[in-house]
Amino acid sequence: MAKDIVAVIGAAQTKFKTHYADKTYIELAQDAAKLAMDEAGVTPDEIDAVVFSMAPTQFMGVNDCDRWATSHVWGAGKPYMRIHAGGATGGSALQAGYVHIASGVYRTVLVVGADRVAETPDAQHILNLIWDRFYEHDFALNTVTMTALAAQRYMARYGATEEQFARVVVRGRKNAMGNPYAHLKGAITVDDVMNSPRVAYPYKRFDICPRSSGAAAVVLSNLDVAKQKCARPAFVNGVSAITHSVFMGDRMGVYSETEFADHDGEHIAAYEAYRQAGITDPASQIQVAELYDPFSTFQFPIVEGLGFCGRGRAAAISDEGGWDMVGGQVAVNPSGGTLCTNPIGVTGLVRIVDAANQIMGKAGQNQLPGVHNAVATAAGGSTQFFTVTMLGDDHVAPRTNV
Amino acid sequence: MDVFVIGQAVHKPAARIGDKRLEELVFDTTHAALADAGVKRAQIDHVTIAGCDELDGRSISSMLLAAPAGAQLRDEMKCTDSGLTGLCLEAMRLEAEIFDLGLLVSWSKPSTAPLEDVMRMRCEPFYTRPVGLNMAITDGLFAQAAGAKYGFDEFDADEAVLDSYRRAGRNPRGMGHAVPHVEAIATSPYVATPLRQAHQAPITDGAVAMVVASARWLKSNPRAKPLARVSGIGWRNEEYDLGADRLAGLSGFRATLDDALKMAGVKSTADLDLLELDSQTGFHELAYRAVLNGHAPKAISTSGGAFAQNPYFCTGLINAAEAILQLSDQAGPIQIPGAKRAVAHGSHGFAQQGNVAVVLERV
Numbered sequence: 001m002a003k004d005i006v007a008v009i010g011a012a013q014t015k016f017k018t019h020y021a022d023k024t025y026i027e028l029a030q031d032a033a034k035l036a037m038d039e040a041g042v043t044p045d046e047i048d049a050v051v052f053s054m055a056p057t058q059f060m061g062v063n064d065c066d067r068w069a070t071s072h073v074w075g076a077g078k079p080y081m082r083i084h085a086g087g088a089t090g091g092s093a094l095q096a097g098y099v100h101i102a103s104g105v106y107r108t109v110l111v112v113g114a115d116r117v118a119e120t121p122d123a124q125h126i127l128n129l130i131w132d133r134f135y136e137h138d139f140a141l142n143t144v145t146m147t148a149l150a151a152q153r154y155m156a157r158y159g160a161t162e163e164q165f166a167r168v169v170v171r172g173r174k175n176a177m178g179n180p181y182a183h184l185k186g187a188i189t190v191d192d193v194m195n196s197p198r199v200a201y202p203y204k205r206f207d208i209c210p211r212s213s214g215a216a217a218v219v220l221s222n223l224d225v226a227k228q229k230c231a232r233p234a235f236v237n238g239v240s241a242i243t244h245s246v247f248m249g250d251r252m253g254v255y256s257e258t259e260f261a262d263h264d265g266e267h268i269a270a271y272e273a274y275r276q277a278g279i280t281d282p283a284s285q286i287q288v289a290e291l292y293d294p295f296s297t298f299q300f301p302i303v304e305g306l307g308f309c310g311r312g313r314a315a316a317i318s319d320e321g322g323w324d325m326v327g328g329q330v331a332v333n334p335s336g337g338t339l340c341t342n343p344i345g346v347t348g349l350v351r352i353v354d355a356a357n358q359i360m361g362k363a364g365q366n367q368l369p370g371v372h373n374a375v376a377t378a379a380g381g382s383t384q385f386f387t388v389t390m391l392g393d394d395h396v397a398p399r400t401n402v
Numbered sequence: 403m404d405v406f407v408i409g410q411a412v413h414k415p416a417a418r419i420g421d422k423r424l425e426e427l428v429f430d431t432t433h434a435a436l437a438d439a440g441v442k443r444a445q446i447d448h449v450t451i452a453g454c455d456e457l458d459g460r461s462i463s464s465m466l467l468a469a470p471a472g473a474q475l476r477d478e479m480k481c482t483d484s485g486l487t488g489l490c491l492e493a494m495r496l497e498a499e500i501f502d503l504g505l506l507v508s509w510s511k512p513s514t515a516p517l518e519d520v521m522r523m524r525c526e527p528f529y530t531r532p533v534g535l536n537m538a539i540t541d542g543l544f545a546q547a548a549g550a551k552y553g554f555d556e557f558d559a560d561e562a563v564l565d566s567y568r569r570a571g572r573n574p575r576g577m578g579h580a581v582p583h584v585e586a587i588a589t590s591p592y593v594a595t596p597l598r599q600a601h602q603a604p605i606t607d608g609a610v611a612m613v614v615a616s617a618r619w620l621k622s623n624p625r626a627k628p629l630a631r632v633s634g635i636g637w638r639n640e641e642y643d644l645g646a647d648r649l650a651g652l653s654g655f656r657a658t659l660d661d662a663l664k665m666a667g668v669k670s671t672a673d674l675d676l677l678e679l680d681s682q683t684g685f686h687e688l689a690y691r692a693v694l695n696g697h698a699p700k701a702i703s704t705s706g707g708a709f710a711q712n713p714y715f716c717t718g719l720i721n722a723a724e725a726i727l728q729l730s731d732q733a734g735p736i737q738i739p740g741a742k743r744a745v746a747h748g749s750h751g752f753a754q755q756g757n758v759a760v761v762l763e764r765v
Contacts (some may be wrong), residue, residue, distance in 0.1 A: 082637035103497035243478035
């Protein structure tokens with residue numbers, strides 16, 4: 001419980017696609033900023049500070065591109081900082097915006113970002129450069145091969161199959177059909193996934209997210225502003241981020257505090273966020289989960305880590321429809337999730353936008369009834385940076401009022 | 403704002419720290435800060451990192467550096483603007499009352515990533531990159547615009563640089579650069595008229611770490627001795643595009659100082675015992691002093707600022723560390739007797755697009 005209450009009063013995203021030939025990077029960011037401010041009913045003059053969400057700038061080719069975007073997101077002359085945590089950037093940026101307000105320093109903050117991942121001919125080459133230059137560059141290690149290793153370990157531990165992962169893709173693409181902003185969508189079958197070209201075992205092409213371009217933004221405010229501007233804000237009731245060692249081998253085995261295959265950092269972050277938000281039984285208290293799952297194999301360990309079921313149970317529950325948007329015990333990725341849309345520098349923020357809009361009743365065709373609590377996650381680095389953000393339709397008491 | 407620095411460490415600077423990997427540089431500095439604070443990493447509940455991928459020559463540099471910075475299985479957040487921006491973020495994280503004891507770690511090793519190559523790639527691809535804009539040229543444009551507005555020229559900059567080196571020479575924690583002869587400054591090659599090579603503060607490698615605590619933590623740990631209180635923070639960005647007003651107006655510098663002083667309840671910079679400026683060139687030093695004209699603090703950049711050491715990304719945070727040493731009577735031969743209140747300034751981006759200020763007070 002923080003000092004001041006923080007709420008999302010406006011959340012927006014652009015459409016996502018591979019290339020935007022008709023807009024520059026800064027125009028994309030501006031589009032999202034304007035959409036979010038319009039949703040919040042605030043003008044740029046009412047924004048006290050800006051947090052910019054951007055992961056490696058090598059994808060789009062302008063170093064520290066947040067500086068270029070300053071004026072276009074109405075940040076010139078204002079407190080302005082950029083947050084970067086790899087794939088977890090959007091979640092971390094939201095949490096940075098949160099502390100701007102929770103600390104009592106500012107009243108209204110715009111969190112905004114954009115990415116153009118496909119600007120580089122080969123994102124995986126850039127993602128090879130995240131590794132240690134002396135020991136790991138030459139291993140052809142990138143985010144695909146890295147996470148494939150974790151998936152193999154998960155399969156070995158719990159018996160999950162490629163077909164079960166394929167069902168995650170089918171469900172995501174189907175959900176995305178109701179999301180006008182999603183990059184990939186459509187009715188596909190398990191066979192379609194299984195027959196797509198092999199990339200790195202157990203991945204086929206359809207198991208892997210696209211390289212997306214687009215932008216997202218959120219307007220955060222304190223309780224006073226939220227009361228004036230928003231009939232149904234999404235309160236930020238819990239925030240947590242956990243960082244792990246970059247070395248995957250140090251996250252498994254008898255001497256490890258955590259288990260690499262289980263995305264354990266996410267579990268630690270989730271239960272801290274739940275503690276702050278007063279969530280004691282996540283499976284019954286949380287209606288929507290927007291997960292950072294750029295690969296089909298991420299979803300099972302994440303929902304287990306979030307406490308929606310026991311370890312090794314998620315695949316079977318998935319087969320029974322337990323994570324379906326309609327009729328599931330928790331609606332997992334009603335937006336289609338990261339498998340369908342991955343603008344890396346803002347993906348975590350897109351998760352927040354989609355989760356907040358479910359709380360605020362603004363999720364359009366995919367709006368679910370009775371959403372009181374939603375959780376949004378993000379992950380980055382060598383699946384080592386984990387953020388978990390709890391959103392609710394009511395706020396928990398601030399510490400100063402306890 | 404009630405946030406306290408209870409320990410800190412600044413790595414010994416060098417033009418090139420060639421005997422350590424970046425991870426070792428960060429680990430050693432973080433370890434020394436924890437030792438200075440007398441706390442164990444196990445007591446730390448969060449870490450704030452300020453780092454720049456591009457200057458580190460890596461795509462996500464915190465992947466390898468978070469653990470050496472103490473963030474293994476801790477709540478960690480990274481900003482990319484400047485080291486001193488990291489202190490502002492860290493202060494807000496503590497002030498939000500969700501944490502109690504944190505590490506702030508920042509580093510810069512430009513010897514492994516040539517600064518001007520990184521800066522040139524900061525140019526957008528349509529207009530400024532094709533014309534070859536870089537940091538030296540933007541500083542040259544700044545020198546022209548600010549000189550015209552405030553009435554100084556390169557000869558004044560020669561003297562400003564000389565004065566900075568003299569102050570830096572008295573700082574035992576600096577590089578110990580020899581104080582150059584004024585003629586050597588005045589005849590050094592032009593890099594962008596009127597900016598000469600010797601007007602620029604030499605770039606160095608370095609790192610800095612601080613252990614920062616909430617008021618609540620201090621209350622429950624009465625044996626801990628805070629070095630200084632963070633009472634005000636401010637940071638602002640100006641436009642990316644460079645016009646005459648943007649270059650010489652220094653509106654970001656003014657507003658940032660105003661924000662931090664207002665939060666700390668300080669009326670004027672004249673009420674400060676010390677202001678440590680992040681002046682990357684002699685022209686910057688002159689321009690900042692011109693803005694302060696009539697409201698000058700009792701002392702300015704006693705440490706020598708960037709001319710003492712200049713690990714570019716975290717020079718502003720080094721300024722904070724120097725100010726904290728003054729407020730805790732640990733500044734050695736450059737100690738200002740009885741210093742009670744200081745401001746650390748940092749800047750970043752082309753022609754100081756970003757400015758940061760932190761008010762620090764004696765406890």
